[in-house]
Amino acid sequence: MKIQDTLRSAEQELEIIDKIRIYLCGVTVYDDSHIGHARTIIVFDVLRRYLENKGASVQFIQNFTDVDDKIINKAKTENSTANQISARYIENYFRDFDSLNVKRATAYPKATEHITEIQEFIKKLIASNVAYVSQNGVYFSVAKFPEYGKLSKKNIDELQSGVRIEVDENKQDPLDFALWKFSNEEPTWDSPWGKGRPGWHIECSAMSIKYLGESFEIHGGGRDLIFPHHENEIAQSESFTTKQFAKIWMHVGMVTINGEKMSKSLGNIKTINHVLQNWGANIIRLFCLSGHYSKPIDYTEELLRENLVKWRQIEMCYYELIHSKLGNVEETIDVERWSNDFDSALESDLNTHLALTAFFTLVKETNRLAAEGKLGTDTNKIKAEMERMMDILGLKIPEITLKEKERIDEMIYSREKLRHEKKFQEADRIRDKLNDMNIELIDHKGRTIWVRKERINAESNF
Numbered sequence: 001m002k003i004q005d006t007l008r009s010a011e012q013e014l015e016i017i018d019k020i021r022i023y024l025c026g027v028t029v030y031d032d033s034h035i036g037h038a039r040t041i042i043v044f045d046v047l048r049r050y051l052e053n054k055g056a057s058v059q060f061i062q063n064f065t066d067v068d069d070k071i072i073n074k075a076k077t078e079n080s081t082a083n084q085i086s087a088r089y090i091e092n093y094f095r096d097f098d099s100l101n102v103k104r105a106t107a108y109p110k111a112t113e114h115i116t117e118i119q120e121f122i123k124k125l126i127a128s129n130v131a132y133v134s135q136n137g138v139y140f141s142v143a144k145f146p147e148y149g150k151l152s153k154k155n156i157d158e159l160q161s162g163v164r165i166e167v168d169e170n171k172q173d174p175l176d177f178a179l180w181k182f183s184n185e186e187p188t189w190d191s192p193w194g195k196g197r198p199g200w201h202i203e204c205s206a207m208s209i210k211y212l213g214e215s216f217e218i219h220g221g222g223r224d225l226i227f228p229h230h231e232n233e234i235a236q237s238e239s240f241t242t243k244q245f246a247k248i249w250m251h252v253g254m255v256t257i258n259g260e261k262m263s264k265s266l267g268n269i270k271t272i273n274h275v276l277q278n279w280g281a282n283i284i285r286l287f288c289l290s291g292h293y294s295k296p297i298d299y300t301e302e303l304l305r306e307n308l309v310k311w312r313q314i315e316m317c318y319y320e321l322i323h324s325k326l327g328n329v330e331e332t333i334d335v336e337r338w339s340n341d342f343d344s345a346l347e348s349d350l351n352t353h354l355a356l357t358a359f360f361t362l363v364k365e366t367n368r369l370a371a372e373g374k375l376g377t378d379t380n381k382i383k384a385e386m387e388r389m390m391d392i393l394g395l396k397i398p399e400i401t402l403k404e405k406e407r408i409d410e411m412i413y414s415r416e417k418l419r420h421e422k423k424f425q426e427a428d429r430i431r432d433k434l435n436d437m438n439i440e441l442i443d444h445k446g447r448t449i450w451v452r453k454e455r456i457n458a459e460s461n462f
Contacts, residue, residue, distance in 0.1 A: 022061070033271065217248060221251060257269075279308070287299070414430060
């Protein structure tokens with residue numbers, strides 16, 4: 001499997017070994033997660049699912065930044081505490097991402113639970129003379145790391161003149177970044193240098209190394225984290241270990257809204273909860289995977305509607321396979337071809353767009369043969385491969401119990417009997433009940449099958 005490495009600006013081989021270690025920078029928990037967060041986390045969820053499908057054991061770590069100025073400021077405006085704010089939005093995070101069918105990480109370390117590790121990390125950097133104590137806190141000396149800028153491809157001289165950096169006369173260099181910030185404003189912790197709290201970048205270095213070791217396979221996040229967050233992580237981590245930090249740096253493109261960046265000032269932020277209520281998890285996942293992960297993607301109602309149409313095709317295919325009757329096969333589907341195409345796409349820099357193309361070809365071919373009455377003995381094979389692909393993509397058709405299926409079959413049998421007896425009014429009443437249950441009847445030559453469609457609230461607004 002090959003993945004584009006931001007550091008080398010080239011695809012790198014990811015050997016699928018017994019254990020693959022991934023660190024994904026998580027959210028700062030001061031507000032509800034939005035569709036941009038969803039895309040990054042869904043992309044890594046698919047990567048993890050594919051690796052596990054191929055037999056690899058994946059150790060997947062995703063942090064929560066639960067100490068930050070934004071959290072503290074939110075607590076002030078709500079007359080609350082930083083702990084209460086972060087606890088609320090962590091709870092909301094799991095509500096949203098469980099609903100999106102995202103597999104839980106191996107661990108979700110929090111910055112506030114790793115203050116000891118963070119302080120030990122800083123102590124070693126100071127002892128190595130790459131960090132120093134100033135009047136406002138402890139800073140990393142960028143000049144002591146000659147490779148600074150290698151991830152973002154930024155030149156230090158250009159950074160010093162062109163990048164907006166918080167002015168602090170106590171820093172030796174404007175580019176130096178905080179490892180520990182002195183403060184008396186809660187939450188704070190005692191330290192050898194003074195009371196305060198950790199900087200943003202140091203938490204991810206300390207926690208990733210604790211859980212995954214000094215060098216691991218993949219470090220990821222949104223493209224907006226390349227600089228300064230990931231650049232600073234590399235500088236402090238490789239100064240700490242004198243080893244290569246992550247073997248591959250994988251970054252996911254931003255989500256824009258009708259061509260504009262999401263921002264509170266524009267009022268165009270789409271929270272996951274809002275989008276879930278309107279479109280459901282499957283449509284969101286299809287949307288997030290519809291383009292190459294490294295490129296930006298534009299959130300539009302039109303694109304969501306297109307993915308809803310595709311989801312209806314998937315539902316139709318699944319129920320056609322459930323209801324199929326074994327018979328003579330006039331045409332067969334080359335399941336192996338589409339399976340190989342699907343896997344090859346994902347192994348080529350996780351190209352979910354091409355993987356979806358292979359998946360939908362299988363779906364459309366199945367639906368075509370079903371409509372023509374030509375589905376035969378290979379339906380179990382098609383269904384097994386379809387379910388494998390759906391599991392990797394994280395798509396999930398709502399389960400239906402045997403009792404529910406039997407009840408629906410009985411209602412359809414009763415309707416057909418009433419129609420045969422020309423009792424159309426009574427037959428129509430059964431159809432109305434089926435519609436209320438979101439059951440759609442599909443008439444084929446000589447028989448009628450049914451599909452239980454997922455209820456999509458936005459569909460009623462079309």
